[in-house]
Amino acid sequence: MSVAALYRYPLKSAQGESLPEAVVETGGLRGDRTWACLDDADGTVGSAKHPRRWGRLLGVGTSLGSALTLRVQGRDVLAGSADADLALSDLLGRPVRLSREVPPNARLHRQLPDEDGMVPEWMAGVGAGQETVTDLSAGKRFLDFADVHIVTTGALAALAASLGRPSVPAARFRPNIVFDAPADPAPGTELRLGEAVLRVISPTPRCAVPGIADPDQLVDRDLLGTLARHHRLTLPGLGRAACFGVYAEVLQPGRLRVGEGLT
Numbered sequence: 001m002s003v004a005a006l007y008r009y010p011l012k013s014a015q016g017e018s019l020p021e022a023v024v025e026t027g028g029l030r031g032d033r034t035w036a037c038l039d040d041a042d043g044t045v046g047s048a049k050h051p052r053r054w055g056r057l058l059g060v061g062t063s064l065g066s067a068l069t070l071r072v073q074g075r076d077v078l079a080g081s082a083d084a085d086l087a088l089s090d091l092l093g094r095p096v097r098l099s100r101e102v103p104p105n106a107r108l109h110r111q112l113p114d115e116d117g118m119v120p121e122w123m124a125g126v127g128a129g130q131e132t133v134t135d136l137s138a139g140k141r142f143l144d145f146a147d148v149h150i151v152t153t154g155a156l157a158a159l160a161a162s163l164g165r166p167s168v169p170a171a172r173f174r175p176n177i178v179f180d181a182p183a184d185p186a187p188g189t190e191l192r193l194g195e196a197v198l199r200v201i202s203p204t205p206r207c208a209v210p211g212i213a214d215p216d217q218l219v220d221r222d223l224l225g226t227l228a229r230h231h232r233l234t235l236p237g238l239g240r241a242a243c244f245g246v247y248a249e250v251l252q253p254g255r256l257r258v259g260e261g262l263t
Contacts, residue, residue: 001179002181002260003179003256003261005170005178005258006019006178006256024254029176041094047110047144049144051212052111060088109131110207112208118207146202148198149173150175150245152183162226172210191262192263193254194257195255197251197254198248201246203247
């Protein structure tokens with residue numbers, strides 16, 4: 001098993017950056033999901049899990065150096081500026097503002113996919129296509145659940161084969177790490193990569209985002225349907241859900257590099 005690709009997403013639900021190497025800190029990759037859009041009306045955190053509200057964020061480019069630069073509708077703006085807030089408000093069609101501070105009791109809107117098998121059992125009573133509000137993971141970043149999200153080349157190849165396609169882009173699943181491996185590592189597996197040590201904690205339940213083919217919200221229903229039919233797993237204490245990839249926690253910080261193998 002070796003690192004095939006590394007990604008970070010400085011602005012939650014915006015485009016990611018492909019990196020040759022990354023520093024893994026307690027809490028995740030340095031710079032990952034450290035910014036988010038907040039809705040001025042209700043304070044909820046912007047997430048493409050609700051495509052109608054926030055799907056166009058997926059078309060926003062990111063470049064993180066000493067500051068975060070966003071590419072919004074062909075124009076570069078600096079995160080934290082009034083110009084950036086205005087540009088994103090115009091893109092999304094309502095007042096929003098950027099924040100690096102995770103608000104107390106942070107919540108996000110989620111729209112469940114229309115495919116019935118994509119609705120996890122712990123959301124019993126919320127039907128396909130319906131909206132719900134869920135809490136974010138408590139912490140200093142805008143994370144839904146865990147420090148790091150991992151997919152593998154083997155799982156991507158198997159998914160492509162079941163769809164009858166030559167490939168499925170890893171970017172559809174917004175991973176931090178793509179491992180060149182035949183299958184996902186099991187929960188409890190410790191991954192030692194150079195200085196860094198990660199531990200797999202759970203398969204990753206999927207939402208509508210992998211099915212969004214572009215920021216204008218064209219939906220890849222074949223992909224979502226395949227996840228719903230063939231990738232449902234039982235998660236302890238939560239029931240069955242369509243899953244792809246795995247979540248991991250950081251046991252020991254360190255530096256990761258593309259091409260680095262397990263030690």
